[in-house]
Amino acid sequence: MALRLAVVGDIHGHFGSADVRHLDGAGYDLVLFVGDLGGYSFRSCLEVAERISTLQTRALLINHDGVTAGQLLAEVASADSVAARLGRRMSQRVAKLQRVLGGCELAGYSRHEVARGGIDATLIAGRPHSLGGERIGFVNYLRRGFGVSDVNSSVAKLAALSEAAESERLVFFGHNGPTGLGDDRESIWGCDFRKEGGDFGDADLRTAVDRAKESRRVPLVIAGHMHRRTRMRTRRTQRVVRDGTLYINVAETPRVRRVGLRFLHHHVRVTLTSVGIDVEDVWLDRESGAQEPSPV
Numbered sequence: 001m002a003l004r005l006a007v008v009g010d011i012h013g014h015f016g017s018a019d020v021r022h023l024d025g026a027g028y029d030l031v032l033f034v035g036d037l038g039g040y041s042f043r044s045c046l047e048v049a050e051r052i053s054t055l056q057t058r059a060l061l062i063n064h065d066g067v068t069a070g071q072l073l074a075e076v077a078s079a080d081s082v083a084a085r086l087g088r089r090m091s092q093r094v095a096k097l098q099r100v101l102g103g104c105e106l107a108g109y110s111r112h113e114v115a116r117g118g119i120d121a122t123l124i125a126g127r128p129h130s131l132g133g134e135r136i137g138f139v140n141y142l143r144r145g146f147g148v149s150d151v152n153s154s155v156a157k158l159a160a161l162s163e164a165a166e167s168e169r170l171v172f173f174g175h176n177g178p179t180g181l182g183d184d185r186e187s188i189w190g191c192d193f194r195k196e197g198g199d200f201g202d203a204d205l206r207t208a209v210d211r212a213k214e215s216r217r218v219p220l221v222i223a224g225h226m227h228r229r230t231r232m233r234t235r236r237t238q239r240v241v242r243d244g245t246l247y248i249n250v251a252e253t254p255r256v257r258r259v260g261l262r263f264l265h266h267h268v269r270v271t272l273t274s275v276g277i278d279v280e281d282v283w284l285d286r287e288s289g290a291q292e293p294s295p296v
């Protein structure tokens, strides 16, 4: 008996009807999206959300995408007053995104129980709209929606979710991964856009995972954001095992690759059994849906 999840990394516009057909056809119990649906416009994000809404399989999307390009730029530049002004209608945008997503649930500071035939896990969704690094982005939105304004209040929120989990087995997922796994440009969540590198993980997620492990098992942490193909065109570390937890960066970008005349589409298959968790990168031929060797 096994419980099977499909994880789709940063999409950036690459998600179509073939993905829906293959994911639904594979009989997954859940499809998990880690965010970055579109390009830089909210409209492009809604276009992908519309395609996601046609999935028949239960689906979760980390809440990362209800923002505009201007807002994102202001956040990245730490221009607080501009970010606050451009973020005034963020709640409406997130609500619209949820409407377009249909049955795919927006996740963030949320807990999701999954079970099949005696195999179970609690999925804990991390902080919504993480940008990586030390800044807690979109703080006005987080304050209004979740009462979170800094790392400590974020950790408290995540700790409460862990304590309420129905399963002894927790899987954390977020847009961006936790700190503490390396500070090289090619580390799993290392900063590749600064010459000196640096740890670009989320400190709140780190603390929340460590705290949860005091009373539960946390065999797996899933996130994207820091693309597997770095700015130097090298490949970053994609998996790290630390203290009994497997951390996987799923941001295979672009997630659709051309091989000759064919197109291969990427996702990560997570299989949970009574004895453990297996994680596999999967590339499917767009037309046939057949699994193919990795093109990367």
Ligand SMILES: [Fe+2]
Pocket: 010, 012, 036, 225, 226, 227, 251
């Ligand atoms: Fe991305």
